Amino acid sequence: MRFTKTGALTATVALCGLLAGAAQAETWRAWAIHPEDYPNVVAMQQFADEVTEKTEGRIEPTVYANGVLGAQPDAIEQVRAGAIAVGNFNMGPMGEIVPATNVLSLPFIFRDVDHMHAAMDGEIGQRFSDALSEEGLVALSWMDSGSRSFYNTKHPIETPADMDGLKFRVMNNDLYVQMVDKLGGNATPMAYGEVYQSLKTGVIDGAENNYPSFESSNHYEVAKYYSITNHLIIPECICVSTKVWDGVSDEDKAIVTEAAVKAADLQRELWAERSDASKQKVIDSGVAVNEVEDGQAFQDAMEPVYADFIAANPDLESLIRDIQSVQ
Template sequence: MVALESFAEDVAEATEGRIEPQVYPGGVLGAQPDAIEQLRAGAIAVGNFNMGPMGEIVPATNVLSLPFIFRNIDHMHKAMDGEIGQRFSDALEEAGIVALSWMDSGSRSFYNTQKPIMTPADMDGMKFRVMNNDLYVQMVDQLGGNATPMAYGEVYQSLKTGVIDGAENNYSSFESSNHYEVAKYYSVTNHLIIPECICVAKSVWDATSEEDKELVREAAIAAAEEQRELWAERSDSSKQEVMDSGVEVNEVEDASAFQDAMEPVYANFIEANPDLESLIRDIQAVE
């Protein structure tokens, strides 16, 4: 939110008031899928979107929801700030969306009410809430758990009553949702690192002068850099807060064991999307 306000202020100043973005926080313009469609229609000029919900519109972005597609945050930054990010930008533009810069939404890991997860075997038979996405259902199932799609608002009570044993999310969401009050084990797998974008409606972008396009893009890149720094600080503070409350945080013993378990997930995805295999391999090859 702070970075987006900075973006709006920088754009207004740089363009001498020719463009004055107004920030509407908290999803007041609609949930992400609805807001994305509004942006494509030009009803919303600029938006901050996670790539997860974008897959229904731009199939290539489903690659970003593959478990362990990025080794870590730095790998994601290098990929999205380079040629890989441009390929996603090109795909988005075909759908009427212009991506100006890439931001963070955290690294997701597993947490539960029972025990530390050190290896995939520790997940055997445990019920984990996942987002309603077949990739995430497959991910948990391949790790030996029982995937349980569920609305996010139901997770706290379901953890508390034992309807589920665990869930997965980043430190900041784990803390802000208060899930740490009932799930005292957080195991760092970093299995999902899904970027977000500052995006502009193509119809709006095409009507913008070349001079202002450059100024807006510069402001978006600066906002992304600020957001990444703020996110890292927030993540660190959330980690410390949950640890201070008694949550046991552990690194997994062998991350490769979790990654190797995803081979069937990738095989199924590539079988359904053979045209995206080269994109997957190119992301994995980024050093």
């Protein structure tokens, strides 16, 4: 093929333009801990696809599922440093970095999942995002992680007295230890991967979690009593690194934020479907599921937990009250 001087110049200019455009494209590593078919990861993939499309490739997130980029504490630090651009994080482990987020781990801080949505989608959620941004994270939207209830190998739990003497696995957080202790049980912090065998051998009598985790971990095979207390409802975020965010144009910030909100909406929808399916599976397997009728008795038992928390964190008392007042 023959080129004229003018044609060659035009081709060179076009090539330079393409190279410049390619140089402007920014690849974002996106962290997720769950498998690819999990509601959170499906939603994160939608987020990545929409951002890539709407920014015309200026930002191209790639989702890494199954925690392949590290455990959550490590991933949080990598996002703060800008090594990972964005992640889907649970607020439970965030308290060591952002003390205000410990409020979200208080038992019964939310009346139900709808109350959590109303709080986190409004001014309360913005306050948490502001607190996170001071530590290198910007919360773009809020996802579900379900409501957690107690399950055990012995009998249904109807009142706090039914927990007397039972050993319950909890996550490694003093608030969760206090929660079980005040209800009369014996709290045993333990790695999640050890729970099934510990239930099977009697090292522990029970644990607490949401329906999808209870089912997917096969804990329902050995713990045949699931009592709905809804004592913990801990939100999750799609959080982007401030080091990355500060370099994003206002136009692309709007695109990314909108995509994150839509991803959270999808995750909530998929989570509700997954929870219903998991509940039905455990019931069909012969697990006895009961809803605690006197939830107030469990909440009343938490008064010393709140009192101790407020005494240690007096500046967070108003935040607790504001969350509780959200309608």
